Amino acid sequence: MSQGLAITSAMSTTSPPTAELNWAEGPDGYSLALDGTTLVCRNAKGRRLKSVPKKVRGSAEAERLTSLAQFLERHERECRHSVESWLLGSLPVPAATLAQVWPDPTWQDLLANLFVLPAQGGEGGFLRGVDDNGRIGVVDLDAESTWLEADRVVLAHPVLIEDLDDVREFALELDITQRLPQLTREVHHKPSPIAPDATAVTDYGDAVFAEQRHAVGRAQRLGFAVRGGYAVCRVLEGGRSVQARYWIGADSPDYQTEAGSLIWVDADERPIRLTDVGPIAWSEGIRMAELVYAGRTINEQESQ
Incomplete structure (x- = not known):
């Protein structure tokens, strides 16, 4: 059996297969x-109902399943936060993890x-898969299934x-979908030249x-924190914590406001020169x- 065939048979598809529902009495x-x-x-005849009847929703079994659903939602949020932090920081992740x-x-x-x-x-x-020994199975850009010889891998931020x-086009050709938007994430490259003493956009x-x-x-709906009049985006790049801050005003909530500059600060709240802002943080x-x-x-x- 060829290596490619062996790997393909061991790998999972994009998402785990849809499981049959586990019905409880x-x-x-x-x-x-x-x-x-x-x-x-579902009712006694096995027909699935459009909604759960009130008398059933208050049962002990319904409460147990509702608690389980809440746990699963928390688990999904925690997993998503971890994967997003690996992605946004392009952090090396051990294959064993x-x-x-x-x-x-x-x-x-x-x-x-x-x-x-590979981190190295x-x-x-x-x-596409990870075996019990921590080998990372991928589909490479030649559309071949292979194992990466790496003990750590980087979930690459698209700007890197x-x-x-070309990678995006390849993914479209193979109908590859991602639960977390990596390839479809908007990327922005730093222009050149930049004034050496500039600290704001x-x-x-x-x-x-x-x-x-x-x-x-709007900032909060988009997933950004708002502190001290700034919309804030935190990035860990090269092991260094960096915050991008976009001024959106700190007056009364019902007053008109005008946005201001976009700046980056380090862990000690000191402004970073634009020339020193890394590609991910930028x-x-x-x-x-x-x-x-x-x-x-x-x-x-503007509308004309």
Whole structure:
């Protein structure tokens, strides 16, 4: 058997296969199950109902399944946070760690098909499986299944992926999908030249929001923290904690506000010169500013 065939047979698909629902006996002949994290019900004839009857929802079995659903939701959030932190920081992840978490369907669903690279350098591919010995199975850019000879891998931030457009096109050809947006994430490269003493990007400083709470609400809905009048995006790059901060105002929530500069600060709150901002921190900071900026109040002149 060829190496490629052996690997393919051992690897999982993009997402774990859809499992049959595990029905549990409820009151009065009803049965209950979790469809993902949603409580569902069927009657004594086996017909699935559009909603769970009130008398069934208050049963002990329904409460048990609801508690389980809440646990699964917390687990998914925790797993997502970990994988996103690895991705946004391009942090080396031990293969042994991936082998430990891979059997968990939640972890596997989030990790499957992310583009990974050996931490020590070399060609990478789309993550398709991890064996018990910690070997990382990928589909490489020649559409071949192979094992990476690496004890640590990097979940590559897209700004660091060489020939990103080609990798994206390849993924489309193979109908590769990702639970976490890696290849579809917007990337922004630092322009050149940049003034050596510059510490702020002012391109997004003309945004006006009818009310300050509109800017705050938009930033928070997009997943950014808001502190001290800034929308904040934290990145760990090269082992260094960096925050991108985009000023959106700190006046009364119902007052009009005007955005300001985008800056980056280090762990000690000191401004970082733009020339010293790393590629991931730059890309994520510009991405944050553009997303928040897009929600500004559009005046008549802009709309023409």
